Every structure is written in structure tokens, then in C-alpha cells.
Amino acid sequence: MRVQSPAGGGDGSFPASAARSRARSPAHSDPHLHFPQMSEKLPVTVLSGYLGAGKTTLLQHILHNAEDRRIAVIVNDMAEVNIDAALVDEQSDLVQTEESLVEMSNGCICCTMREDLLAEVKALADDGRFDHLVIESSGISEPMPVAVTFDLSDEFGHTLSEIAKIDTMVTVVDAHRFTEDFNSTDLLADRGQETGPDDERTLVDLLVDQVEFANVILINKTDLVSDEQVQFLTHVLRTLNPEATLVPTQHSEVDLGAIMGTEAFDFEAAQNMPGWVKELDGEHVPETAEYGITSFTYQARKPFHPRRFWDFFQGRWPGVVRAKGFFWLGTRDAMVGELSQAGRMRDQRPTGYWWAALPDEEWPDDPQTRALIADRWDEEYGDRRQELVFIGVDMDEAELRDRLDACRMTVEEEQACLDGEGAVADPFPTWGTHPSLA
Numbered sequence: 001m002r003v004q005s006p007a008g009g010g011d012g013s014f015p016a017s018a019a020r021s022r023a024r025s026p027a028h029s030d031p032h033l034h035f036p037q038m039s040e041k042l043p044v045t046v047l048s049g050y051l052g053a054g055k056t057t058l059l060q061h062i063l064h065n066a067e068d069r070r071i072a073v074i075v076n077d078m079a080e081v082n083i084d085a086a087l088v089d090e091q092s093d094l095v096q097t098e099e100s101l102v103e104m105s106n107g108c109i110c111c112t113m114r115e116d117l118l119a120e121v122k123a124l125a126d127d128g129r130f131d132h133l134v135i136e137s138s139g140i141s142e143p144m145p146v147a148v149t150f151d152l153s154d155e156f157g158h159t160l161s162e163i164a165k166i167d168t169m170v171t172v173v174d175a176h177r178f179t180e181d182f183n184s185t186d187l188l189a190d191r192g193q194e195t196g197p198d199d200e201r202t203l204v205d206l207l208v209d210q211v212e213f214a215n216v217i218l219i220n221k222t223d224l225v226s227d228e229q230v231q232f233l234t235h236v237l238r239t240l241n242p243e244a245t246l247v248p249t250q251h252s253e254v255d256l257g258a259i260m261g262t263e264a265f266d267f268e269a270a271q272n273m274p275g276w277v278k279e280l281d282g283e284h285v286p287e288t289a290e291y292g293i294t295s296f297t298y299q300a301r302k303p304f305h306p307r308r309f310w311d312f313f314q315g316r317w318p319g320v321v322r323a324k325g326f327f328w329l330g331t332r333d334a335m336v337g338e339l340s341q342a343g344r345m346r347d348q349r350p351t352g353y354w355w356a357a358l359p360d361e362e363w364p365d366d367p368q369t370r371a372l373i374a375d376r377w378d379e380e381y382g383d384r385r386q387e388l389v390f391i392g393v394d395m396d397e398a399e400l401r402d403r404l405d406a407c408r409m410t411v412e413e414e415q416a417c418l419d420g421e422g423a424v425a426d427p428f429p430t431w432g433t434h435p436s437l438a
């Protein structure tokens with residue numbers, strides 16, 4: 001086999017364009033913005049959470065308990081907020097934005113704040129009257145695009161992060177509805193909650209994004225569920241996002257110190273917060289046997305047989321709450337497959353190329369990444385591998401492992417793949433090919 005010094009452009013723990021490069025910025029610049037150097041950056045708390053979870057209730061709680069803090073607020077839909085006008089006096093400022101759909105470079109359609117969020121945050125930061133800004137994103141927004149907005153460069157190379165900084169990402173979860181919503185197979189469009197005709201997001205993907213990207217998760221509406229249910233939900237959320245601070249609340253009543261001035265948010269770290277990323281990185285999330293919550297990573301250095309893995313992909317996975325990771329099909333030697341499951345929704349897609357497959361000129365030469373990839377290099381297969389994380393409740397790890405082992409190709413099947421196209425039937429949908437590898 002061709003020996004190539006491993007290289008890469010991302011964090012190196014996974015091949016070309018792998019999962020953690022999700023947060024690439026949508027192109028945007030506003031030539032009218034000018035960014036002076038600010039001595040103190042305006043701290044920003046971003047509120048996320050599905051429709052009806054309690055974000056507006058939280059906003060009202062914040063404004064009622066602001067004390068001597070001067071708080072500016074940006075909301076999406078003023079009509080729904082119905083904030084008591086008396087709360088929004090000269091101490092506070094309320095700005096309204098609308099949303100638009102932005103196609104992220106990973107192909108995911110995400111809701112994002114309108115481009116003028118940049119201008120509005122800048123105006124509030126320049127104003128200098130405020131100690132803190134709270135942005136309430138709409139119930140159908142992922143929090144990541146808001147964070148991305150802070151890193152967008154204008155044509156002079158300036159970013160919002162020079163004058164304002166995200167302090168805390170807060171997600172409000174409805175304790176009464178979360179489990180049922182998490183197990184729903186609905187698209188937002190099925191509920192009439194889509195942002196436009198191209199919005200094909202599922203409800204569970206939205207919930208997972210909101211939970212996995214948060215520093216603080218309010219488990220709200222605990223008055224509507226039993227203590228046992230709160231405990232259970234706490235453990236499930238802890239497994240999905242091991243680093244977030246979880247706060248059970250009623251009517252979103254939380255100590256403001258827990259959501260403002262925490263300095264908990266860091267964009268890089270936020271991408272590595274999800275439990276599945278930690279598992280992939282070898283940081284096993286402690287198990288909570290009391291509630292039957294466990295997780296494991298399936299790893300193998302053999303390609304999967306596409307028919308058998310397709311059957312597995314479509315089959316039953318009792319107890320699995322969240323699965324995510326990368327797979328290698330013997331019939332698609334160049335491309336990395338990504339599997340993502342949450343609740344009852346599953347998805348598979350190409351997510352990049354194995355470094356082993358890339359032409360020499362496409363290998364970035366960052367030495368740190370080369371070293372990381374070298375650690376994972378195998379004489380025969382390069383960096384090709386199976387690496388799938390499963391998080392579940394009362395999940396039968398041994399049974400899942402056996403079924404995945406059975407998906408691995410035999411030596412004869414691998415040979416049949418090498419011998420020619422069509423020798424092994426592949427029922428996975430077409431992925432397309434990068435021109436340089438065609």
C-alpha cells in the first residue's frame with residue numbers, strides 16, 4: 001500500500017471534513033459595519049429551547065430580577081413575547097429580529113438570526129449603556145448559528161467577537177413534553193413549524209442540537225412531572241451533554257448568576273460537549289446504572305457489508321437513545337459514512353473522505369494533525385474504520401455488538417469488492433463522489 005504521511009486540516013481525530021467541522025460560517029459581510037477596539041466586551045446570554053418550553057417566561061424572570069444590571073434584549077417575535085412594557089424602560093432595550101434560512105456548508109439547513117443581528121448587537125455594544133445582552137432565539141432555531149454569527153468576518157476581517165462575547169448558552173427543556181417529543185418522528189413541517197418550504201428538519205434533531213450545544217440546561221415545568229421523571233430526564237440529558245449545568249426549574253425561575261456572567265461558553269469546547277463526541281474521544285461518560293443509562297463505542301478495522309449494515313441500520317435498536325459516529329462500507333472505500341440517530345429518527349450520509357483515499361495534493365500539511373492521524377494509521381487500511389457511539393437506556397450492548405460484528409465483511413467479500421463493481425450489492429442511497437476521486 002502507498003505509504004503517505006498522515007495529514008489533516010481539522011482537529012485530526014477524524015478524517016477529512018468530519019463531524020466537528022459542522023460550524024462553518026455562512027458567508028456574510030456588511031460593509032457598513034465598523035468595529036472599533038472595545039476595552040470590555042458586551043457579555044451575551046443566548047436562550048434556546050423548543051416552542052413553549054419557557055424561554056419567554058425566563059426572559060420575563062430575568063427582567064423582573066435584573067436589580068441593578070442593565071440588560072438589553074433581542075427577541076425574534078415581539079408579538080409572542082408580550083413583555084410587560086414597564087419592564088423595558090430605559091434600563092433595558094428590546095430589539096426585534098426576524099429569521100431566515102441559511103444553508104450551512106455541511107448541507108444542513110439551519111435557522112439563523114437575520115443578518116442584521118450583527119448590526120444590532122454592535123449597536124448595543126457601542127451604546128455602552130448595557131451590562132449584558134440576552135438573545136432569545138426562536139423555538140425552532142438551533143443555537144449554533146447564533147454562535148457562528150459572532151465569528152463572521154466583515155470585509156475588513158472584523159468580527160462581532162471583538163466587541164461582544166457569548167457568555168452562556170442556555171437551553172430550556174420542557175420536562176413534561178421532552179421525552180415524548182424526543183421519541184417523535186415528526187418533521188417540524190408536520191407540525192406547521194417549518195421556516196420555509198425547504199425546511200426538512202426533524203423535531204428530534206432540533207431538540208438534540210439545542211441540548212448538545214448548551215452550557216446550562218433548565219429542566220423546566222417540573223411542577224408537571226414526578227420527582228422520578230425529573231431524575232430520569234436529568235440522567236438522560238447528562239448523558240447527551242455531560243458538561244452542561246442542569247437546573248430543575250418551575251416557571252424558569254433560576255438564579256441569574258447561573259445564566260449570566262458564567263463565562264462558560266467557548267465555541268471550540270461547545271462542539272466537543274456532546275456525550276457522543278466524548279465517547280469517540282475515549283472519555284467514557286460514567287454510567288448511571290440506577291436508571292439503566294449506558295454508553296459504548298463500537299470500533300472495528302473491517303469494512304461493513306452494505307446489505308447487512310443496511311439491514312442493521314433499518315432494524316430495531318432497543319433502548320438506544322442516541323447513536324452517532326462514522327462507518328466504512330466495503331463498496332465505498334473512499335468516503336466516510338456518518339450515522340446519526342436520536343429517538344426514533346435515523347440518518348446516514350457521507351461526511352468526507354478517508355485520508356487514505358485522498359490524492360497527495362489534497363493533504364493539508366498541519367503537523368499537529370499529521371501526528372494525530374499517524375496515531376490512528378493502519379498499515380493495511382489507512383485510517384478507515386468503524387467508530388460508532390451508542391447511548392441508551394436498558395440497551396443490550398452485547399446484542400448490538402454481535403449484530404455489528406455480523407455486518408463486517410469476510411475476506412472473500414472484501415476480495416469480491418476489489419474484483420469489480422457490482423460484485424457486492426449495495427442498497428445504500430447514492431452518495432456522490434468528489435471529482436478528484438472519480
Ligand SMILES: Nc1nc2c(ncn2[C@@H]2O[C@H](COP(=O)(O)OP(=O)(O)OP(=O)(O)O)[C@@H](O)[C@H]2O)c(=O)[nH]1
Binds near residue numbers: 052080
Ligand atoms: N406549569 C408550568 N407552566 C409553565 C412553566 N414555565 C412556563 N410555563 C407556561 O408554558 C407556556 C409557554 O411558556 P413560554 O415562556 O411562552 O415558552 P416559550 O419557550 O417562550 O415559547 P415560544 O415563544 O412559543 O417558543 C406559558 O403558558 C407559560 O406560562 C412551568 O414551569 N410550569
